[in-house]
Amino acid sequence: MIIMKKRMLAVLLSVLLITAMTGCGSKKEEAGDGKLKKITFVLDWTPNTNHTGIYVAKEKGYFKEAGLDVEIVQPPEDGAEVLVGSGKAQFGISFQDTMMPAVVGDDALPIKAVAAVLQHNTSGIVSRKGDGIKRPKGLEGKKYATWNQDIEKAILKQVVEKDKGNFSKVNMIPSTVTDEVSALKSKKVDAIWIYYGWAGIATEVAGLDTDYFAFKDIDPVFDYYTPVIIGNSEWMKKNPETAKAFLSAAKKGYEYAIEDPKDAGDILCEASPELDSKMVQASQKYMKDQYKAEVKQWGYINPERWNAFYNWISEKGLSKTKIPENTGFTNDYLE
Structure with missing residues (x-):
């Protein structure tokens, strides 16, 4: 997979632009299909097995059962962080290392990691x-x-x-x-x-x-968290139950991918026919043991591991300012 680190510069350049866009991330969710609440989920790259649980949740109706109409979109050139931070998407995919410039300092975007897609850095x-x-x-x-x-x-x-x-x-x-x-x-x-x-x-x-x-x-x-699901923190504060509903449905999708990786892989391929099915199925077989690994709760972010990596960044002078403990993530919306 193409490493997303080349997007770090784009994130840095985009932070100043997005912080000027006031009010976008604080709107209440609007109705989507009928009474369903509209959610936009932005990928970090082209569809792959990091995203399988989201596609499964959509195809199997888990999002709909949770009262949600979820649209999965491709990221802009400057990354998922910018789209989520602007409020144009409520959730997306990012990485603890590449999202760092967007969550540190006075120009930080209103985003937080809310779930670990994989439990360990692979x-x-x-x-x-x-x-x-x-x-x-x-x-x-x-x-x-x-x-x-x-x-x-x-x-x-x-x-x-x-x-x-x-x-x-x-x-x-x-x-x-x-x-x-x-x-x-x-x-x-x-x-x-x-x-x-x-x-x-x-x-x-x-x-x-x-x-x-x-x-x-x-x-x-x-052993930091990569990838993660990020959410717009301002929107989540105003819509906590909807945020929890989204993550609960996503959890069902990833747990399905753990239990039935072949069918989950077929769902991903059906949604993205440009993918090679042999490659997807081989990847899905590997990923089923990575989504939760040894933890009981899919999505859980261990504060010690999260903080250890950001403390290392601070110690190495890779951030303009020292990163406070527990910056950029929360487990509050997991159920």
Whole structure:
């Protein structure tokens, strides 16, 4: 899967624009289909198995049963955070790392993470098998595809140095990889930051032998939440029961995807016929164990893990201001 870190700059640039749009996020929800309340849900990228539970909830009628008419829309160029922050969408998909610029400081948008789509960070570095990049130190002398984002580079530097490697020896190649399999096969780059549930599975489906290490396995501070469902905090304060109803229906959708990943994958493919069904089904089989993992409640965000990552950002000077505890998330709307 394409990493969303390249959107961080767009988020930063958009914060000032959106904060000038007063009143948009504070409106009461309007009626949708008949008596159903209209909800707009914005994706972070093209449809994939991060989103399956939302499509299942829509197809199976869970949203309708909750009194909601949910429209799923593609994100604008500047990301889901901006659309949700403006109040033009009530909910969307984001990531704890890339949403940081939008929730910190005087120009923060009125958004909060309200549910963890996956319980653990499944991102890490993939490389061709046998190239010696089983661990971070192996990146020395290799070509890494970078988005040149500060948080991205700081994470990579920490895991390399934690593995006794020399980060200055990593060959940083500015590149936005859209096809990880082709990029590795062509040897344009040697290592790529991916989410294993999509791009990692894609290498398996393509029959490409790879090595992979997850950031959370190198340093637990990087077991942050990615992706998450975000909501407009002003709208949610005014409409708490509707917010809870939405998340309750979404929970049913993701729990269905855990119990019946094949049918859930078929629902995603039917909604997005451009997707490769073999790829979706393989990804869905992997993701069913990631949506809740070891926790009992889908969507729960552990404050210690959330705060640990934002504290690390503050310590590294990656935020203009120190990030207060419990910034940018809430479990209050989960049931």
